[in-house]
Amino acid sequence: xxxxxxxxxxxxxxxxxxxxxxxxxxxRDFIDLLADCGFTWWQVLPFCMADECxxxxxxxxxxxxxxxxxxxxxxxxxxxxTPDELASVQEDTPYYCEFAKLAETRMDILRLAASRxxxxxxxxxxxxxxxxxxxxxFCEFMARRAANGDTPWYEWTGDxxxxxxxxxxxxxxxxxxxxxxxxxxxxxxxxxxIMGDIPIYVAYDSCDxxxxxxxxxxxxxxxxxxxxxxxxxYFSEDGQFWGNPLYDWKRMAKDGFAWWSARIRHMLTLxxxxxxxxxxxxxxxxxxxxxxxxxxxxxWEKGPRMPFIRQLRKVVDECEAKLGYRPxxxxxxxxxxxxxxxxxxxxxxxxxMRVFQFxxxxxxxNTHLPHNYIPNTVAYTGTHDNNTLLGxxxxxxxxxxxxxxxxxxxxxxxxxxxxxxxxxxxTLMSSVADLCILPIQDVLGFGxxxxxxxxxxxxxxxxxxxxxxxxxxxxxxRFVGMNRLYGRM
Numbered sequence: 001x002x003x004x005x006x007x008x009x010x011x012x013x014x015x016x017x018x019x020x021x022x023x024x025x026x027x028r029d030f031i032d033l034l035a036d037c038g039f040t041w042w043q044v045l046p047f048c049m050a051d052e053c054x055x056x057x058x059x060x061x062x063x064x065x066x067x068x069x070x071x072x073x074x075x076x077x078x079x080x081x082t083p084d085e086l087a088s089v090q091e092d093t094p095y096y097c098e099f100a101k102l103a104e105t106r107m108d109i110l111r112l113a114a115s116r117x118x119x120x121x122x123x124x125x126x127x128x129x130x131x132x133x134x135x136x137x138f139c140e141f142m143a144r145r146a147a148n149g150d151t152p153w154y155e156w157t158g159d160x161x162x163x164x165x166x167x168x169x170x171x172x173x174x175x176x177x178x179x180x181x182x183x184x185x186x187x188x189x190x191x192x193x194i195m196g197d198i199p200i201y202v203a204y205d206s207c208d209x210x211x212x213x214x215x216x217x218x219x220x221x222x223x224x225x226x227x228x229x230x231x232x233x234y235f236s237e238d239g240q241f242w243g244n245p246l247y248d249w250k251r252m253a254k255d256g257f258a259w260w261s262a263r264i265r266h267m268l269t270l271x272x273x274x275x276x277x278x279x280x281x282x283x284x285x286x287x288x289x290x291x292x293x294x295x296x297x298x299x300w301e302k303g304p305r306m307p308f309i310r311q312l313r314k315v316v317d318e319c320e321a322k323l324g325y326r327p328x329x330x331x332x333x334x335x336x337x338x339x340x341x342x343x344x345x346x347x348x349x350x351x352x353m354r355v356f357q358f359x360x361x362x363x364x365x366n367t368h369l370p371h372n373y374i375p376n377t378v379a380y381t382g383t384h385d386n387n388t389l390l391g392x393x394x395x396x397x398x399x400x401x402x403x404x405x406x407x408x409x410x411x412x413x414x415x416x417x418x419x420x421x422x423x424x425x426x427t428l429m430s431s432v433a434d435l436c437i438l439p440i441q442d443v444l445g446f447g448x449x450x451x452x453x454x455x456x457x458x459x460x461x462x463x464x465x466x467x468x469x470x471x472x473x474x475x476x477x478r479f480v481g482m483n484r485l486y487g488r489m
Contacts, residue, residue: 001328001351001376001434005488006041006195007034008384009440010056010452011069012097015468019091019098019106023179024071026468028186035190036476038483042187043195043437045384047180047270054099054462055453057199057277058244060145061207063266064138064169065176067110068102074179080113096463111164114171122167125174132173134262139169141207152205154222180270188272195328196271198263200278201228201244209245212259215252216245226287229295230278233335236456239286239295246287249304257304257311264312268319273328275378279352280333282308283344309348330378334358337367351376351435355383356428357392360400360407369407370431379433381424381442384452388441389421391448418445429486436488443479444470 014021014030021027034042048059049066056066076086089105091098117125129136141153143166148156184194202208204224209216217225224245232239252260267274276282281303288298312329320326333345333352345352354377359368366372373379381389393401393415405415410423421442429436441450444466453461483489 003434003487004040005429005436005438005483006039006043006193007440007443008043008380008437009466010045010384010462011047012045012462013440013452013465015094015466015471017091018072018086018089019102020068021097021465022069022071023176023183024073027183029468030471031183031187031190031192033471033474033476034192037474037479038489039479040191040489041193041195041273041435041437043275044197044271046197046199048199050462051203053458054097056197056462058203058242059199059206060142060203061138062199062202062263063134064142064207065173065180067172067176068106069180070110070172070176071179072109072113075113075175080116081109085109085112094465094467096465099463110172111168114168117167117171121171125167125170128174128177129170132177134266135173135177136170137211138207139166139173141210142166142169153210154205184270184272193272193328194270195330196267196274198267198274198276200276200281201242201246204243204245208259215248215259217248218245224290227290228281228285229288229298230286230335231295231298236295239298240455241288241292241295246285249308253304253307257308260308261311261315264315265319268316268323268327271327272325273330275330275332275353277332278335279331279345279350280335280341283341284338305344306347313349334383349376351378353377353383354379354433355386356381356424357386357389360396360403370427370433373431373433375432375434377433378435378437379428379431380437380439381428382439384439385455386439386451387448388439388446388451389424390442390445391451393420393424394447421445426482426486429482429488440466443474 011027012021014026016022016024016026031042046056047065047069048056048061049064050056051058072081072086072089075081076083089109129139140161143162144156145153146165147160147162148158187194213222219225226246227242228244228246229242230240283303283305284300285303286295286298287301288295316327316329329350331345331348331350331352333341334355354368354373356368359366382392387395393404396404401415405420408423408427410420425438425442450464452464
């Protein structure tokens with residue numbers, strides 16, 4: 001991994017005119033901005049269809065693309081929608097994703113677009129479906145779900161399939177992939193690589209569990225016996241109760257982790273690299289009884305460990321041979337650390353993560369302090385689960401705030417101004433970490449009201465968006481100067 005830097009911002013946070021960021025002109029404008037600033041990476045969140053809480057980390061499919069990310073303007077330009085139909089779903093606010101509105105209108109207008117597919121379109125889409133069996137499986141799942149009143153698969157009463165809905169989802173996945181690959185090609189031409197995100201677990205009500213029940217820890221009736229989460233930590237004193245069914249890793253090992261291999265291959269057709277969320281679950285995972293009230297009731301169990309890593313490396317080798325470059329795999333190794341986890345990440349060879357905000361617990365040996373970084377590391381001011389940098393500094397107690405600012409060489413008592421968080425960014429950029437990633441909120445210097453997600457809170461998350469004017473206000477010379485000064489260009 002070469003010395004470089006990038007920005008973390010999900011596609012949904014882009015400016016736009018139809019209630020959410022998408023694969024349109026604004027994505028290309030953002031890529032231009034990154035290139036002008038000397039950044040070489042754009043990190044996004046998972047592309048899968050979000051759940052009812054709008055979280056991209058819990059979806060109906062680990063493979064299927066989120067229909068909300070399709071640019072309706074491109075569909076209109078291609079003749080699938082009229083100008084009036086496009087205008088009918090115009091956004092009301094540019095400052096957040098209008099998820100409630102999207103839930104009411106977006107699928108209907110995509111169904112309308114799909115209904116106008118020509119015979120040639122249908123032939124091309126059928127070819128696409130045949131070449132992408134896991135996407136086709138997802139389309140079938142959604143069609144069966146529609147035929148069963150949009151109920152979870154474990155409540156289905158029949159084997160019917162809604163053929164119109166089946167084609168609609170094929171149409172959606174085809175255009176999702178077509179639009180995204182055009183954006184990715186544009187990024188690569190500009191010297192920008194895209195890092196995706198792979199949630200380690202999948203939702204119970206998902207195509208992945210429905211079609212692969214034998215690969216999960218379910219009882220004879222298809223109900224989870226144990227579910228995923230994490231123990232008490234920085235984010236939650238009760239731990240996090242995710243509720244995802246756990247994998248039957250022994251069963252998965254018998255077929256060489258075939259489902260996981262297909263998943264990684266698919267992700268590396270979308271991205272130039274991926275972050276594997278909750279990587280530590282591959283070494284040891286928190287297993288919670290399905291009927292427990294909180295994650296505190298869980299316990300640690302051994303993950304698939306190095307046999308899984310060896311198979312993952314094989315997949316990366318295959319992709320490297322096809323692509324001509326080696327895709328980046330980032331190990332999200334945050335949370336409770338153990339000697340076993342440290343050794344596992346080191347043995348994998350993949351870079352782990354360091355988060356500046358986690359460094360100030362009074363221990364000078366804390367691995368999240370920049371003077372303890374190692375080169376094979378991705379350093380962050382914060383992640384999508386953290387407060388913004390300005391919000392973090394603002395909400396610190398006075399002593400911690402002073403430690404943070406002193407550490408970064410900012411001694412002025414008047415800390416509430418751009419120079420203070422600028423000093424923090426420079427501290428991170430000057431570190432030995434090979435890759436430095438800044439959330440867009442920290443590039444802009446925004447406070448806590450602009451954070452993307454607050455773990456443990458069910459509402460008010462994932463909706464953050466920037467405006468075109470805010471992006472235009474970014475001082476390109478400032479960041480290109482930093483990237484040049486610290487050898488990240």
